[in-house]
Every structure is written in structure tokens, then in C-alpha cells.
Amino acid sequence: MAMTLDIARDNPNAPSVTASRPDAAQPANDQAPAAVIAPVMSEDKPPLIGLSREELADAMASIGIPEKQRRMRASQLWHWLYVRGVSDFSLMTNIAKDLRTKLAEAFSIARPEIVSELISVDGTRKWLFRFPARGAGRPVEVETVYIPEEGRGTLCVSSQVGCTLTCTFCHTGTQRMVRNLTSEEILAQVLMARDRLGDFPDTNTPQGAIVPSEGRMVTNIVMMGMGEPLYNFENVKKALLIASDGDGLSLSKRRITLSTSGVVPEIARTGDEIGCMLAISLHAVRDDLRDVLVPINKKWAIKELLDACRAYPGLSNAKRITFEYVMLKGVNDSNQDALDLVRLLKGIPAKINLIPFNPWPGSEYECSDWDRIEEFADIVNRAGYASPIRTPRGRDIFAACGQLKSASERMRKKDRDAGTAA
Template identity: 40%
Template sequence: MEMGCMWMRRVRTSAVASFSLLSLHPPIPSSSSLSLNPSPPRSLPLFLPNRRSASASASASASSSPPPPPPLVSAGDGCPDLGGCEGSGIAARGPKVLLKGMRYAELEKWVQSQGYRPGQALMLWKRMYGNAIWAHSAEELHGLNKDFKKMLSERAELRALSFKEIRAAADGTKKILFSLEDGLLIETVIIPCDRGRNTVCVSSQVGCAMNCQFCFTGRMGLTRHLTAAEIVDQAVFAHRLFHDEVGSITNVVFMGMGEPLHNIENVIKAADIMVHDQGLHFSPRRVTVSTSGLVPQLKRFLHESNCSVAVSLNATTDEVRNWIMPINRKYKLSVLLQTLREELRHKNNYKVLFEYVMLAGVNDSFEDAKRLIDLVQGIPCKINLISFNPHSGSKFKPTPEEKIVEFRNILAEGGCIVFLRLSRGDDQMAACGQLGKPGAREAPLLRVPPQFEMALNAAI
């Protein structure tokens, strides 16, 4: 997971970074109000190294008998299957239509098909996404026609997620656990800031197929995509749960569980719903979709959406990126960066955000900093330097703070706009790269290139 509204500071060449964290201790709801009893999650299948994985896992999960354990990707392979995930979402829950999976035009058409005026659709939309209501049931749809409300209670479902619990970190970050209709679990993070900027970090998949070696979510493999409704409802829940405590949610980052552009249909749809001016009404520039570098999907997103893009770069050579981000074996650095140069020529006042997780002895040399300056030339961009958040099973270690500052200063002197972003919520496994819970079978850790074995062992 990569979060967008953490502690940040605009870089000045002579500036000295302050690594103090915001410490907030908001009240935590009582355990009785947080605890639900969702169905236990089933074993999560991993991504497979061939194109039959998605359909096979989908059909197996639908049967009454458990699927056979999927094969692990070998240490010499590791490039994710990008064939998609069968059954990426449903528009109905049983006999009821799931309303949060609809754009406004779709909702209006459905309301008319039920025999009601288009104006009723707008009133419904505002109560689902605006007017400080964020309705989750027909009973909360105050001010609507009585017959219309009765029809909705019989034929429609407003809530796509079931709230399970909140885990509050010492710095005020909150991790919300949701259960899905099929019993699977996802995690969403609320990141409050002291300047009125409050961010919700939403998940887009159950697990992730990308197998980035520094990411805990990547250990899970991919089970399925989230539907547009399941994505949107994370933002709605964020408003409902925390509006009175922290104020309005101002930013959305698609940096939770999953690779958003691997689920591009539902992500674009969810982003469209979030920025609708009669609903949640987020500014497109305050909705940021992160990607590890799926080039065709990135092109499509830049053409179809005005929302912001963050690219997880994390290396300055193909050799290193092939190892820590296997997607680079399919879309090399040169292809990814040239795509951005070409596409951003047609978008005015648009900057891509490059995210760079600092891994001690791997990608944090001063030579890396100099190469990074060259790599981003000609791309309107900002760079986030992110402190690595350790987790079980990882061999990586965070770069020392002093070296991050020196790395930052080299980039600033080279003309880059740079931010430092430190951990938020790491004591509750809510920080960047820490979401999810791998099952008994995990995605493979890839072989460490020989030249980095000593560096990993020596890193402190």
C-alpha cells in the first residue's frame, strides 16, 4: 500500500528535514460497537504464472469443494499474470440491485425503469453521497417519496461492505477492516492531518498479483478484484465513521490492497462516482490512483480520467526493478517513462507523482539519486521518498534518516520537486506496504541477485 496524505514537506535545497510525527489520540469506539461476526475468510489463492490462473481460481472458488493449492511462481519467474480476474464484480446482491456500483446516468436510468421520475434519482444520489447523510439503508433516505423508499428497500441494496472493526494507531491513523459478501476481508486506512487534509486510502483488490518484494500485501497473491461499489463504499464509510472526529475527508488515494490498474474498469468507474459534483464531490486532483507500471492500462487511464496518477518507481535500473518489482520484466523503465513523457504532453498543468520506497543498500545510493534525476527529465513530476516499513518475512531494511535527507538534497539540487513521507500507522500494520494478511501459502520471495546479498546482510 502506498498512502498519499502522510506527513510531507516541500523540499528546499538547504532545508533540514524534521522527522517528528504528528501524534494524535482520538477516541476509539467501544469494542461492542465495532465487533461484527462476518463469515470467516476462505483460503486465498495466489496468482499463477500462466493465463489460466484467473478463470481457474474463479471457477474453483465457486464450487462447493475447496480448490487445489495453486502452484507457486518459481524464483526465476515472478512476472505477474495480467490476464485479469474472472468474475470481477456483480451489479446485484441476490435479487437486489447494488446502487453504489452505478454511475449517476446508470442510476437515473434504473430509477426511471422502476417507474419514477429522474429527479428522484438525483435526490437519492445526494443522500447516498452528500448532504452529510451517506445513507446505508432505505431508512436513512430522509425526505424521499414514501413509495420510492419502499421500492428501494425491496429492490435495492445501498451498502456494499460490512464493517468489522477499527484499529487505531498511536499517531491517529485508523485502519478499518471490512468483510465482503463472500466472507473475504479488505483493509482501508484513514490518515488525518493537522492542516485539515484528511485522506482515505482505499483498496482495489483482495490481495495483489504484482508480487513486489517489499510489499506485505504482495505476499497474499490475488484472490479477486473489488467491484466499483466495494471501492466507493470505502470512501462512504470513511465519511460516516470519522466526519465528526476528524472533519471532512478531502483526499482519496488508491494505494491500499491491490494494483488499481489491474482492476481498471472498476477503478475508473469508482473514481468517476467519487468526483461527481452532486455526490462525494472530490476534486479530481485529490483522487490519486497508484500503479506499479502497467503501461497499456496507464495510457487508458490518462485518456479517460482527470484524476491524478502515482507511479511506484522504486529503482533506477532495470536490474534492480526486475527483482523488486517483477512487472518491470514486462514493461521496462524506458517504456514506462517514455509513455509518461508522451501522454503528459497532452495534459495541461498535470504532474505525475513518483513514489520511491527507500531500501537500505538496494536503491538508496547517491548514484541512484543522480540516475533518478536523469530518468525523470522531461516528465512533469513530483517525487515522494518513502521510508520502508518492515514486516515479517522481509529481508529489506529502511534507509537511515540521515541518508534519506542526503538523497533528497541531491534530487533537489538537480531541480526535482521532492517530498519526504514517513510512516503513519505502522504500529497497527497500517503504513505503506503493510496491509493484508497472507494465508498458509504465500507468493514467493524471489532470489536476491548476488551483488545485493551482502548489502542486505550489512544494512542496518
Template identity: 45%
Template sequence: MPDDALVRFFASLDQKPFRARQIKRWVYKRHVLDFAEMTDLSKDLRKQLSVVADLKLPDVISVERSADGTRKWLLDVGGGQAVETVFIPEPRRATLCISSQAGCVLDCAFCATGKQGFNRNLSVAEILGQVVLASIDVAPTEISNVVFMGMGEPLANYANVVPVTRLLIDDCAFGLSRRRVTISTAGLVPQIMRLAEDCNVALAVSLHAPNDELRDRLVPINRVHPIATLLDACWRYSQVLASRQITFEYVMLDKVNDSAAHARDLAGLLRGRPAKVNLIPFNAFPGSGFRCSTPDAIETFWQILWSKGIVATIRRPRGDDIAAACGQLAGRIDDRRTVRLSHKLLGAGSE
């Protein structure tokens, strides 16, 4: 529950507002899910809560562990649907990649999730439950970063993603820095502008092409929000962003978007702007129809960006031996819904 709803909930039990802070600390900081163990609550309140409230984690179907330490959970979200959550440990940080939808409606050409189709948005509890579950499972390691880069387009589930981000940065809940919570989007422009006002956490944009003709093929939402419109929203967002820098994700596809000309064009779009580029070697999955760019092509692309003054990094693949790498998350979508890319879904009224 968001803060105001949690306060109202305790008021309905004739309890003071500070009970909301107490329950958040127990659940989100100490990861205690049994009311009986919440010792600074009265015994009567603990009994009452056990009757009227529920603290339930997603059901785990399976857990896979990579040779590099990456861990992937397959979580049951009911109705034959399952989503995936990935934990990526590194020397100076521990990142959790969470899902926001069962499937994805945007159907980017190189993404396994999009090929699975779309079923539904995840609820606030289903999204947040991934963080609590992983926090318990990886303890005593503490999760330092949370990224909305799992299954689904986070900004197409705006109404449920924003309350989660607020709890992630709430000092009484998870207490993460705004810079350590990242929402990745394929480019829903109206929602980017709303996010700047509602919860200005870090923003990553799946760009993947330096011109509209190519991006129309790779990221179909570009036909609704072309690159110029998207970048304008990004620069406006950066004005209220704590770090002021937007990350642009660029998956490297062999002989598709990885030429020297593409690199120069990309640099031309971003030069002089608060931008950094994350080059992502393509992670293959069955039926994708794409190959990863060669190491030489990726290195050349990276060098051109740096020579043009663009900060760029090459992402090191993690968890690809358990299909947990970027673009590989597929989960299980047994009941696909047909969703038209309508103005309501993609415009300012999207929830």
C-alpha cells in the same frame, strides 16, 4: 451505479432522471443509507426502493487506531477474504487509502500485500463502500483526499476502479477535485493511456529503481513494461492531467536502491519533466528480507535530487504501529488464485 445505469434504474421504476441526482446526494454527501429517511422522495418510492434496492456497507471485522490518529479497518469481502482501508488525518487534509483487489498479482518484492497472493478484483460497490463507511465513521471530519494505494493494483481492476473515480469527482456525489483523487500504479502502461481519456485524476507511479536491472527485481511488471516505456506513458498522461505533475514513489531500501549513484540516475530520468518524487522509508513486515535505509542515506538521497532540480519529499510514516503504513497492508487472503501475468491482464484489453 454509474450515472447512466442509475438513470435507467429509476426509469424502470417510472421515475424521472433527477431521482438519480437525489439518491447520490443522500448516499454520498449525507451518508444516509436508509431509504425511509430520504425525505424528498415520495413515500411510495421509498417503499419501492426498500424492496428492489440495497444500500449495504462492507462488514467490519476490526478497527485499529494508531497513536498518531491513523485508523485502519479490516473489511470482510466474503469467501474468507478481507481487505484493509486506512484513514490518515493531517492538519490540512484527511486522506483515505482504499483497496481495489483482495491481494495483488504483481508481487512487488517489498510489499506485504503481494506476499499474501491474489484472490480477486473488488467490485465497484466493494471499493466505493470503503469510502462511504469511512466517511460515516470519521464524521464530522470530512475526507478531503482519496488515494488508490491500498491492497491491489488499481489498473489491473480497471473496469471497476474507473466508475468509482468518476463518482468521487462527481459534484452530485463526493465532489472531490481531480487533484485530490490519486490512482497509484506499478506501471500498467496501456491502462495509463486509457485512464488519460477516461478519467484523468492524479497519477502516482511506483518506480522504486532508476534502471531496468534493479526494477526487474523489485517490481516484476517492469519485465513487461520497462522504465522507458513507462515514463513515455507518464509524460503523455501529464499532458491531460489537471495538475500536469506525476508523482513517482520510491521506497528506500537499505543498500539496495539508496546510493548516491541511484539518486543521480533517478534525477537523470526525471530532470526537466513534470515529476515529483516521494521518498518512502521502507516499513518492515515479517519475512520481507529488506531493511529501511538509514536516516542519513535518505537525507543524502533527497539532497541530491533537489540539487539536480527534482522536487522531492520524504514521506513521514503514519500508522506503522498498527501495520497501516505504506507497503504493510496485508488483509487476509485465505484462498489464493493462480494468475499468469498474461498479455490479457497486462495489455490494453485488461478489465
């Protein structure tokens, strides 16, 4: 059974954390590091998180910082935000107190509100973060997932509130599209995860947490959460360039993977302008089936998608494209499907991730039998593709691939359904 941490805030500056543990096998003391206690995002002040260095310098100009000091002040802020991970100007000790006061009056570096934190029996963590409305009519929520493995910790980051793509096997696709996340909000998911895991200097990892045995807690980012990243290209690009900046969060671009359902016109730009690893949500080898599973295929069919993959900037055996393939019983899991998959990917430096389908309430699909998945994997492996079967993680807290959907949206749907039934 999963553990739930409910984050209750009496006021934005004094949150309290309470934990309930229905499973006695869970670690007994999982308190959050002190850095998580921070002001909560609002729309009152413009944010500094998510700005480029040049934009930070412009922000300094807007509060009267002399031109000769602007680049230096921008570098100081960059260090405090992304190396030290602070969320309170008062902690920036190498900046004069009067300037810290001026910064606090003019700008925000606050974190989103944590609505809930769920911890799976396998150590996977899922956060529900709440962001300001910013035109949506009311505050919005997204889910972010941390997956600890031996030697690495992967953070699955969302790019949109809801999704427009309506992929039929994906829970997020049942949630209406509300708005794009800003570069600040995309980066905030990374900063919050590092806060909660004690992954910044002078913070502690929660006792009993399942994390890599040494080094960073968050070693990899995958843009595989809620939304289609390439339908929010500019904000995603800005956030990932900051995440991969060597003087800040300093994540290698080889440890950042962007997953797309197939927004063909933006694929080349992803390679040219972001330079990260690419993953394709393929899931079918025939257009008629992919039209159903991944409806964006009606706009850009399999041939167009794979042509864009073959032309991906920097593609090589050392920089392969990952093709994601969810295993759906009796739908796309035959030996012929495996052979056709091998044929389609011929000539593309690639690896294939086979994903056992993760069920969610109301889904019409079933996961392929394990023997069927293994036989499918044998066929693609014999063809020379590394084809790991992605073991489901976090299923008990709906944190696995295709299961993300904001909890508040689930509750609103439940209320709507109950009203209809009445």
C-alpha cells in the same frame, strides 16, 4: 501502543461497538457516529451504490417508475447516497413511503461489515472491511487506511482483494489474488470512512479523533491500497468518476491520485478517461533491479514506463506525476542511484516521494539509514525536484506504505505455517 475497536454484530441490523484501550494516552471516548449502524452488504439484492446516473435511471425503470420520473428519482437517490450519506432507504424523507418500501425490497445500499478498526498512536486509522464472496467462495476482506495531517485527511483505498504483482518489498504482494473489487466496493470504503469520521451531514466526529481542524475529514483519495488499480480499470474508473462528481462526493480530481506499478497500456486511458493525478511506483533506476523489486518491469521496462509518463494527458508543471521510491538499505539508496533517478526523470514534470521502508514479518529488506535517506533527498532536491521524505504513519498497526494485507489472510498463513512446522 495502538488502540483496537472490535466491531461485533449480533445481527446485520443491530451491530454493537466495543473498544479496548491498552494505551492510556489515547482519547477516552471514541464512539462511532450513529450513521455507522447500518444493514450489512449481501448478495441478495443488486446494489445502487456504484451505478452511474444513467444506470440509476435504468434501475428505476426495472421497478416500474414512469419514464418521466426516472431522471428525477435518480437525482434524488444520488443526493441521498453521496451528499447525505444515508445507508437506509427509510431516511430518504423526500421520497414517498411506498416508493421507499419498493426500493428497499428491490435494491441494496448497505455498507460492508467492519471486521476491525485499529487506531495508531499518530491518529492513523485502519479498517478491515468484509465484502460478499461474489464468486470468491467465501466473503473477502480488504484494508483501508485514513491518514490525518494538518489541513488534510487522506484515505488510502484498495482496488483488489490481494494482488498479482508480487513486489518483493510489499506485504500485499504476498497475498494471493482473489478478485477485483466492484465500483460499489471501492466507493463503500470512502462512504464507510466518512461514516466513521462523522464526515457526512448530521453525523458527529468521534470525540478525540485526530482529523483536520476544519472542513472535510476526508479531503484526498489515493488509490494506493491493496491491488493494482489499472488491472481493475473499469471499476476503478467508475468509482473515481462518482467520487469526483460535483453533485455528490465532490472531490476534486486534483485531490485523487491513482498509483500504478506500471501497467503501461492503461496509463494514457487514466488521464483521458479519469483525469486524476498519477503516481508511479518506481523504486529502482535499473531494469535488472526493478525486475526484482517490481516484477511487472519484466513486461514493461523503465523506458516504456517513462515514455508513457511523458505522454500522460494533461501533464504540466501544475499537474506533476509523483514517483514513489522506497528506500531499501544497500539496495537502491546510493548517491549514484539518486543521480540516475534525476537523469531518468529529466523532462517530466514530476515530484519524488521518498518512502522509508516499512518492515513487515518475513520481509528480507531493511530501511535505509536516516542520514543516507537525507543525502539521497539532497541530491534530487538540488536537481529541482520536490522530494519530501514521507514520514512513516501507522507503522504500529501495519498501516504504512507496503504493509497492507487482510488480517484473515495473515491468520490463515499463520495457521498454514504452524501446520507445516508440526
